[in-house]
Amino acid sequence: MEQLSINHISKRFGRQLVLDDVSFTLAPAKIYGLLGRNGAGKSTLLNIITNRIFPTSGTVKLGDLDTNNNDDALGKMFLMGEANLYPKRTSIRRTFDLANEAYGQFNYQTAARQLQEFGLDDQQHVNDLSTGQRTIAKLVLALNVDADYILMDEPVLGLDATHRDLFYKELLKSYQAKPRTFVLSPHLIEEVAQLVEHVVIIDQHKVIADDQVQHLLDLAHTVSGPAKLVDEYTAGLRVLASENLGNIKTAYLLDDLDDQRVIPDQVKLGHYDLQHLFIYLTSGGEHNND
Amino acid sequence: MEQLSINHISKRFGRQLVLDDVSFTLAPAKIYGLLGRNGAGKSTLLNIITNRIFPTSGTVKLGDLDTNNNDDALGKMFLMGEANLYPKRTSIRRTFDLANEAYGQFNYQTAARQLQEFGLDDQQHVNDLSTGQRTIAKLVLALNVDADYILMDEPVLGLDATHRDLFYKELLKSYQAKPRTFVLSPHLIEEVAQLVEHVVIIDQHKVIADDQVQHLLDLAHTVSGPAKLVDEYTAGLRVLASENLGNIKTAYLLDDLDDQRVIPDQVKLGHYDLQHLFIYLTSGGEHNND
Incomplete structure (x- = not known):
């Protein structure tokens, strides 16, 4: 074939x-x-x-x-x-x-x-x-x-x-x-x-991603915690969207995490799924609730 | 109106x-x-x-x-x-x-x-x-x-x-x-x-449920643990479906739990969602993996 x-x-x-x-x-x-x-x-x-x-x-x-x-x-x-x-x-x-x-x-x-x-x-x-x-x-x-x-x-x-x-x-x-x-x-x-x-x-009307699903999911990180610490931690990384609830901010990244950066105690890392990745990539920023 | x-x-x-x-x-x-x-x-x-x-x-x-x-x-x-x-x-x-x-x-x-x-x-x-x-x-x-x-x-x-x-x-x-x-x-x-x-x-082609969503969700319990204990605990209750994974059984109930029954340590209770409730109610038993 x-x-x-x-x-x-x-x-x-x-x-x-x-x-x-x-x-x-x-x-x-x-x-x-x-x-x-x-x-x-x-x-x-x-x-x-x-x-x-x-x-x-x-x-x-x-x-x-x-x-x-x-x-x-x-x-x-x-x-x-x-x-x-x-x-x-x-x-x-x-x-x-x-x-x-x-x-x-x-x-x-x-x-x-x-x-x-x-x-x-x-x-x-x-x-x-x-x-x-x-x-x-x-x-x-x-x-x-x-x-x-x-x-x-x-x-x-x-x-x-x-x-x-x-x-x-x-x-x-x-x-x-x-x-x-x-x-x-x-x-x-x-x-x-x-x-x-x-x-x-x-x-x-353009191709914005062309990749292995597993690779995209590996890059799909959440970073949550006090807004200031989250902003410091994610500076320079690719943030697709973020949400604030009171003083707690969650950032949705599509990037490798930087092993050099120290993760403060109050900051939690996690992952999000392909559906949300798609929404954040394609919504033109309307999901950024800042 | x-x-x-x-x-x-x-x-x-x-x-x-x-x-x-x-x-x-x-x-x-x-x-x-x-x-x-x-x-x-x-x-x-x-x-x-x-x-x-x-x-x-x-x-x-x-x-x-x-x-x-x-x-x-x-x-x-x-x-x-x-x-x-x-x-x-x-x-x-x-x-x-x-x-x-x-x-x-x-x-x-x-x-x-x-x-x-x-x-x-x-x-x-x-x-x-x-x-x-x-x-x-x-x-x-x-x-x-x-x-x-x-x-x-x-x-x-x-x-x-x-x-x-x-x-x-x-x-x-x-x-x-x-x-x-x-x-x-x-x-x-x-x-x-x-x-x-x-x-x-x-x-x-018939009505099989006509109820408040919250009431149905209150009845939608999971019971998981060793098969024998799950069977004992759920005897006489309405079990819509069940799954076995090795010796661990999960039963999907649509019923009130019986406050009189003692729950063994190895048995865990939980809830499941409306989508699964619908699937178990309407599949004609095909999801019963016993």
Whole structure:
């Protein structure tokens, strides 16, 4: 399997710049999170990668080959998108058959088991389903298509907690049975933090982070205590946000701690999670309660 | 304001029973959660309450009056639903005007402020919006309609964490400015646990719980320790689920603890949250890992 590279992609819709010089690389057989706020441009980017819409500039390459109108390359990528492109009376089973015709080797056996566990029947029509059920039908399709790069836009839209959990387990099972690349673009970041090895974060239409999840979490420190001591301790470090409660200040860092600095007794160190890291990185300072 | 009562509502679609003798009451000026798994019948119920579809049997009454085709009663209820009923080129502003014509007294000023905080423009067309943006447009509409009962089906569908948080704050602000009844039907239960005073839980098409959130949480105890001691201690109490890890068992109760029973030293008591309570109540035993 070859790597998929997104090179300097920009996209304008009329006067609006939706993606601004976006570059990153997806490696084979790895689970990614593509994170961004509502309106950041994630769906547009996923549609560009899979050649459903065209960038204003930039290229997408699989290995050395430009994927633009290259059927071989596009046959290795599958997008589970927002749009429902099926005609009115299309059954779930028919969507599997269409994927089998386009990609070959559709895994009907696993798909049947998964549909049953999620409580759906393959004769149901896609357009008769509720929001959550439609998501399930799309997930089961995406998990069983034979492609090296599976892109899932809002994979748990409208799913209840038990079904979300079942999806995370089935994704891991599917990955273990046949390692390939998944790109998940969810809004429930904390729930996927365990699944995802690497995240690309988009904010204001640009890539603002492209890193291993574990590395980001290692840098995500809290420092709390009397405001003056916290300020002294964190001087020169990257503070994303802070909160004051009376005289007690908590600073949220994204940085290595300095082993040289003495930590005063009244100052406590801790960690915070990926969801908060995302919020502090992307909120444009609105969470800084100073 | 009068109370809204749902009396013995059943609904069949063909051979499928979607709601089975559902009864509960909504009091004025209170925030409710209507919880259920995917496919439990929540959306159907909300559509029946607001007279968009008709029950197979049962009635909905506002005070003593049957709401069926009663324009006065229906003018006091607003449903923010899944369906997008607007024609193709409808702007957000136009949806406000339509609500103002139907219900009167639309709060344009607050709606304008909220749209700005969520980053939308009232000239945007509803059909051009992404999933998350469409939810925002619907939320702002629902929060500013002049109605005593506001029903919100999947209120945070596709919203990022910061926008979800903003919605919860705006809902409380709106409620405080003008107390009225909200019914939220979300899948992110833990996030609304603080907002919601009372929950109605639907499972397998029936009401399985109808209670104050605080009362349910008071009953939600964990008991952990050596399996034999946990079993002795919980005998006769309502155990929803249990987990074993080696010889250590954790039982999830929904019951008062018995003050008469001696708690052995090795047994620890604790609490669990509304999300887990919901999962254990509705999973049909699949979380019992015994």
